[in-house]
Amino acid sequence: MNIDEVIKKATPLTEASFYILAALAEPLHGYGIMQKVAELTHGRVQLGPGTLYGALTNLQSLGLIESKDNSGVERKKLYCVTMTGRQVAAYEIDRLEEVARHGRLLMGMDGKNDSA
Amino acid sequence: MGGCSWGWMEKMIQHETKQTKWFCKVIWAWQDEKEEKWLEQQALKGWHLISVAPFFYQFQKGDPRPVTYRLDYKVMVDKDYKEYQELFRASGWELAATMSNWHYYRLEPGNEQSPDIYNSNRTRAQKYRRLLAGVFPVGFIFFVVLFPRMTDLVEGSEGIGLFYRIAYMLMVFILLFLAYAVIRIVVKIRRLESESKE
Numbered sequence: 001m002n003i004d005e006v007i008k009k010a011t012p013l014t015e016a017s018f019y020i021l022a023a024l025a026e027p028l029h030g031y032g033i034m035q036k037v038a039e040l041t042h043g044r045v046q047l048g049p050g051t052l053y054g055a056l057t058n059l060q061s062l063g064l065i066e067s068k069d070n071s072g073v074e075r076k077k078l079y080c081v082t083m084t085g086r087q088v089a090a091y092e093i094d095r096l097e098e099v100a101r102h103g104r105l106l107m108g109m110d111g112k113n114d115s116a
Numbered sequence: 117m118g119g120c121s122w123g124w125m126e127k128m129i130q131h132e133t134k135q136t137k138w139f140c141k142v143i144w145a146w147q148d149e150k151e152e153k154w155l156e157q158q159a160l161k162g163w164h165l166i167s168v169a170p171f172f173y174q175f176q177k178g179d180p181r182p183v184t185y186r187l188d189y190k191v192m193v194d195k196d197y198k199e200y201q202e203l204f205r206a207s208g209w210e211l212a213a214t215m216s217n218w219h220y221y222r223l224e225p226g227n228e229q230s231p232d233i234y235n236s237n238r239t240r241a242q243k244y245r246r247l248l249a250g251v252f253p254v255g256f257i258f259f260v261v262l263f264p265r266m267t268d269l270v271e272g273s274e275g276i277g278l279f280y281r282i283a284y285m286l287m288v289f290i291l292l293f294l295a296y297a298v299i300r301i302v303v304k305i306r307r308l309e310s311e312s313k314e
Contacts, residue, residue: 031206031207046235048207048235049207049209050186057196
């Protein structure tokens with residue numbers, strides 16, 4: 001599958017999936033993803049274990065992330081974004097920026113006096 | 117079939133011994149949210165789940181507190197089962213009991229971790245997809261292996277015993293019920309997936 005097909009199949013990502021994918025720019029285990037995302041969003045995005053498990057399975061089957069068995073003592077699986085995953089994340093970031101820009105434009109919230 | 121009401125054939129509280137009690141209650145797989153609420157009500161009365169068998173629940177007496185129960189379905193022989201369990205454990209969900217691939221998770225009050233095991237209906241629907249996949253082999257064995265044999269057996273000979281006839285009737289009933297269960301679960305998946313915001 002070439003990258004355009006993958007993007008077409010995988011996007012738009014759900015908010016949970018997007019945060020998981022982006023968080024995996026560095027290798028993390030499951031709980032590490034939860035913590036990182038909760039910290040970054042000040043608790044707004046709290047990934048439930050069921051959702052996280054499902055999203056990890058999906059992202060792996062799409063080839064956007066990969067897992068490796070941690071050889072350490074804890075033997076927890078580490079997840080990391082793949083090259084394809086990076087490209088999909090970049091595509092989503094561009095798309096979300098465009099959505100935000102269009103939103104501001106349409107709502108007349110451009111510039112600095114948008115804090116109303 | 118009138119909603120969920122017919123499945124709620126609540127039965128009696130059974131022998132209460134010391135600190136534990138058994139409770140018999142008929143709840144079907146597609147009524148798991150009701151089951152969660154019922155378990156939470158029991159916890160408010162100080163009864164905390166320790167084990168589950170089909171239609172039987174064992175509770176232990178403790179202090180009454182508002183705990184959260186969530187049911188999840190996951191095949192225990194899956195390769196990633198350890199990883200799955202670790203995710204729940206790490207996020208504060210204690211495994212109270214399991215019953216044929218159903219997992220009864222408990223979250224103690226005051227736990228700041230995720231208030232629910234699913235954030236979206238889309239991922240919640242996946243739970244029921246896993247359930248269907250888990251039920252499928254049973255249905256398949258019934259339909260393709262056992263049922264035709266029984267049909268041959270019953271239709272083949274006139275002098276077949278009453279025992280076989282009753283067993284056959286029972287099998288037909290179970291088959292119909294399985295079909296009904298699958299429909300209920302599919303409807304649930306459809307509803308969840310159409311309700312998901314994205």
